[in-house]
Amino acid sequence: MTIRLHNTLTRQKEAFTPLDANNVRMYVCGPTVYDYAHIGNARPVIVFDVLYRLLRHTYGEKHVTYVRNITDIDDKINARAAEIAAAKNITVEEARVEITTRTTQQYFDDVTALGCLMPTHNPRATDYVHGMVAMIAALIAAGHAYEAEGHVLYDVSSKPDYGKLSRRSLDEMMAGARVEVAPYKKSPMDFVLWKPSDDLTPGWQSPWGRGRPGWHIECSVMGGALLGDSFDIHGGGVDLMFPHHENEIAQSEGAHHNHPLAQIWLHNGFLQVEGEKMSKSLGNFITINELLTTNKFGERHWPGAVLRMAMMMTHYRQPIDWTVSRLTEVYSFAVEFFLKTYGLSPSGNVSEELVSLLADDLNTPAAISYLHSLRISKAPSSAQELLDALSFLGLLFKREDFAKFLVLNKLAGGQNIASSTEDRAILREAVLSETGLLEEQIDAQIQARNAARKAKDFHESDRIRDVLLSQGIVLKDGPTGTTWEVKR
């Protein structure tokens, strides 16, 4: 199976050939850990998790190395740390560790709930400061960087192909520049590798005094340390293409004798919320955790697999509009998928058809269509195949989220019965909390309704049905009797 991926460097879909098929290497820019991750942050995590699964399937689990960094040095973190340090009367460094440790754990919990596998390595920037200092020194030695007023800056004019990823020329950028240029810069486009820290700001010793690294250098260093000078795939959001990835290339290639940093660069598209840019000022800022655990978006909370599938419904390079109606639609599929696969266990089989869809530049919308074809299929094997496909895609619908939809066909003796005592208990509890009704009360109402129907008192039978509906119970009259389920 040939994997084809759209390479930002060439703007074309290319056949993927790893540098070393025994060790396929991918680096993805991870979070800055100062606050809860928002739903936009979730997109690359999910996109590259799908790619990680595809690579593991193609080359073997032991032959893929996936690195996603944790940025725990950052001026937003520092600002937050200063507040907490003052409030709690602890040092800034203690506060920084507290924030980043807590936020990192929250991030892991959130993306795990979204069905994402843990990367092979999750390096923290603070563990690589020594390497950053070394790389900066190497860049100075190679003539790519210079020291000025306690800062070390990258000299973009020293790298003729600077701008090759984002396809910008230095002239164009300088002509369009709107920001004020620091006086110590040789060129407006030169960027910071190292900057000085005052006593109240976290800092590390360096040949250029106590200070802290610039934004881009950590990824160059961690990628190099864990994946080597050149590796296969580098991913992140489009917004990182410039300047972050461009500068990463400049640093890594400048320090590594111009060995290409990554063969293939992948960028996922942006996410909007209800047609607007997500921002705190618009009031539509939404975190992963809020979607999972609160009713803030759409007046309900959403299972992680629903969020994941809603993300996978759009191709990773397209913009995505994150809306309640989208989640609602996906939720109803999720219920169907859950019911169809209830009681089965994943076999570990992976459909070649599914793999071939993903191998074509991660065509997850086509993969979702494939899921629908199995959902609709009447073939006896389709339920197992569906579960296996869901499993491969990381779309496992948790019993505790969906057991309330397992129909209790006690009176009709039909299908989709919650088979285990445990599932029945989950169902009873969910029904009680959502509707205030016990199973026995619902059964009694159904029997009363059926008696009224038999007596052709349809006014009474419809009244009972409407009352139950208003309580969140939907009745379904089948050939073998009446069943019910929780309103979806």
Add this chain to the structure above:
RNA sequence: GGCCACGUGGCGGAGUGGUUACGCGACGGUCUGCAAAACCGUUUACUCCGGUUCAAUUCCGGACGUGGCCUCCA
């Protein structure tokens, strides 16, 4: 202002130089006391204007629109 993307039916959303996915919704039918559910069926689009071509939604150019970056936001 400069640069980079994108523009598909009521909605979501793939894909393709000619045979035009898929899902939702809607509509019709079967079923039903009536509904719901289920099942069967129907629903045909590619922003606009040029160009290339036997043939363009698909390639090229332009216009318009939307979004992104240039402001350490994925």
